[in-house]
Amino acid sequence: QLSCLLRMVTLHGIPQDWDTYPQDLLLFLSPSDYAGNCSQFFINVGKANKDVLPREDPQRQQLLLEALECLGVPGTQINHTSAEILGWLVCELDGDYIRGSGGSLLKDLSQCGSFLPEQEEAIRDVLSSGNTTFGPPSAWSAFTLSELSGLVPVLGPSILQQIPK
Numbered sequence: 001q002l003s004c005l006l007r008m009v010t011l012h013g014i015p016q017d018w019d020t021y022p023q024d025l026l027l028f029l030s031p032s033d034y035a036g037n038c039s040q041f042f043i044n045v046g047k048a049n050k051d052v053l054p055r056e057d058p059q060r061q062q063l064l065l066e067a068l069e070c071l072g073v074p075g076t077q078i079n080h081t082s083a084e085i086l087g088w089l090v091c092e093l094d095g096d097y098i099r100g101s102g103g104s105l106l107k108d109l110s111q112c113g114s115f116l117p118e119q120e121e122a123i124r125d126v127l128s129s130g131n132t133t134f135g136p137p138s139a140w141s142a143f144t145l146s147e148l149s150g151l152v153p154v155l156g157p158s159i160l161q162q163i164p165k
Contacts, residue, residue, distance in 0.1 A: 023048040027059065031066050038070035039085055046087015055114075064092045076100030083108045091115075095122030103132025110150030120154040127151070127159055137162035 026045050031038040045063060053060045067089055071082045078101040083090050090105055091112035098105055099122045109115075109123060127148075130136030134144050137159050145152060145163070 024052050027052055027063065031070055038066075042067045042070060042085050042089070043087070046085070046089065050088040050091070060089075060092055064089050078105060080104045088112075093119070095119055098122035099125055102126060102129075103134065106132060106134070106148065106151065110148055112150065115154055123151055123154050124156050124159060127155065138164065140164070 023044050026041065027048050031041040042063075045067075050060075064086075067086055068078075071085060073082060076096045076099070078086070078090075078093070078097060083101075083105055086108075088111070090108045093105070095118040098109070098119060103126060106123070106126065109119075115123065126132060127134070127137065130139075134140060134148065140163050
């Protein structure tokens, strides 16, 4: 329905007032068609309902690639500011980006809900390293676990055993 609505909206050209349309329409639009800068486009995409596009939908991956290009992400390292602009698109990042970004993505990733096995492994690698603002698991507290609440299911026994009671 949304892609059909997008065709109707863009039938006579690209509108300049995208902010008056449902943000979910942006999931089917290219940032080059958006009146405004690409960062604002992806901030708005981050507010759209990610469940409109199934997890494995190629459009989600395309949006991520366009966002990384827009933000000028060097290699696989994403800083906190770029992660905020990406919004739920951080949940689409593969293990190389998670590892390359160190701990800067952890709070954003904790909002994802579910992960692919490769992402889970990368999260465990980053947390096990101890090179995050949370420090090594042996120094974690109840507060740390509440900050990482969305990541607790992926910690695994090797990390859980290191956390003080």
